[in-house]
Amino acid sequence: MITNAELAETLFQLAESHPAGDLRLALLRTAYAVFDHPRELTGSRRLPETAALEVLPALAMLRSCRTPDALSAAAHRLAGPNHLRANPSRQGFLTAAEVERAITLPGAPNHRHIRGAAHWHTRASDGAGTLEAMARACVRRGASWAVVADHTRGLACVNGLDAEGVAMQARSVRAWNSRHGDDLRLVQGLEAEILEDGRLDLPRSARPGVLLIAAVHTGLAERRDQTGRLVRAIEEPAVWALAHPRGRLFARRSGIRANWEVVFGAAAAAGVLIEINGFPRRQDLDPALLGLARDVGCRFLLASDAHHTRHLAFEETAVALAVQGGVPASAIVNFEPLDRLASARPDLELP
Ligand SMILES: [Zn+2]
Ligand SMILES: [Zn+2]
Structure with missing residues (x-):
């Protein structure tokens, strides 16, 4: 067949x-x-x-x-x-039918048990929905906590948040939590740019109180080894997770080259989560590299990378990748209550 x-x-x-x-x-x-x-x-x-x-x-x-x-x-x-x-940049991606099959396999982490809906965007950067619309959609999906992660205003995102935008969004997050915090506790995150030298585009003074997701969006098609850039980013203060580590894009590019064992080893040592990005055209990391990350002791964050309310379902693609990569639910923070995240990060002001 x-x-x-x-x-x-x-x-x-x-x-x-x-x-x-x-x-x-x-x-x-x-x-x-x-x-x-x-x-x-x-x-x-x-x-x-x-x-x-x-x-x-x-x-x-x-x-x-x-x-x-x-x-x-x-x-x-x-x-x-x-x-x-x-085209090698189409290889290693799951079709929607393969995702459906993987998430219903016996023993697969149950996507209906996901408590935390992480890494999604709003109109404040390049998303289509307001913070409230996205948060309400997370509630409808059964989440009890969620992390908005709009872009910072780096080289790759002119629509990103500057310091004032971050402060305004922090107020909106607090307003949501005071009204609807019992339904869904919202946490402010930021998707910060990893610069060429591995530093972030966000000053250290702006990092406390947010969940910082570091992401590479530049130099993705270059064939040079970028291990040093990623390790430097992982070791930056207050980084919570490394987003779509390869930066691959379906049919466009295979992503960056790195010694992944070294990158994952650094993440495990620093307690930085490795993201499993379920945006269907990203699917980053792929199952083979997820298996390697699991073996060196990494913990994982499932991300829909939603730019629209209907994209929040892409966390199911992330679950399918975890299944294929042999990553158990116990290694994925989205299946945990928010309090457990907070105890791992005392600098965070959680609601
Ligand atoms: Zn990104
Ligand atoms: Zn994103």
């Missing part, structure tokens, strides 16, 4: 083998629709709703294949003289 992963990859390769134009675009859209479809399409009569008319004959031909060899032969027939090429 052909999986959505195989079918989507074939459609991506076919799209890329065509010159820019309507057909290429239609094939690409269909590839993404298959990739993001929550059920395996084999055996189902339904097609992704977004499949354009001009793609339907090709899609029907590919879906009728029963084996990967037959699929490859059909793809070559459809491509004609054009070359089909795999």
Whole structure:
């Protein structure tokens, strides 16, 4: 049987083998629709709703294949003289159907037991929703605590928060907690930039009282080794978690190179959490590296990296990555009550 992963990859390769134009675009859209479809399409009569008319004959031909060899032969027939090429920056990502399967495996951490909804954005930086709308959506998902983590105003985010923006958001967080703190305790975090030399774009004086998530957003396509940059960032004062450590992006880039054993060793020694970013185009870290991080004793933070209320469900993709990487719920802070986080971080002003 052909999986959505195989079918989507074939459609991506076919799209890329065509010159820019309507057909290429239609094939690409269909590839993404298959990739993001929550059920395996084999055996189902339904097609992704977004499949354009001009793609339907090709899609029907590919879906009728029963084996990967037959699929490859059909793809070559459809491509004609054009070359089909795999793209390494698409490898190692879970399709939505694979996520659904992983989170329902026996023994998988139950995503319905997640207490903390961490690392999401609001309109104050590049998110679509207000703090209140995002917090209410966290309540609806059953969270009892949540960490907003808007960008700081670094090189990579001109819409990020400056000192005044951070102070304003702190007031909004306090206002929420005084009104709705029994439903959801909100904690202010910040997604700070890791600069070229491994320092952060946030002065030390601005760090107490927030959960600081350090993230690389620059120099991601470079092939040089960036172990030193990440280790320096991990050792910066008051860092809580290392966000999307590789900085990979589906179909765009494979992310930075580093000696990951050294990076994870530094994180474990410093008590810095390793983030499992469930944003479907990020999926960072991937299961192989998560297994390595687990083996050197890291603890983990599940992140939806939501920029919209409906993105909060991406924490399920993070759970699927944890399942695939063999990371147990006991190593993931989102399954713990907020008080336990507070006891690990005495500098934090928690509500
Ligand atoms: Zn980020
Ligand atoms: Zn983010």
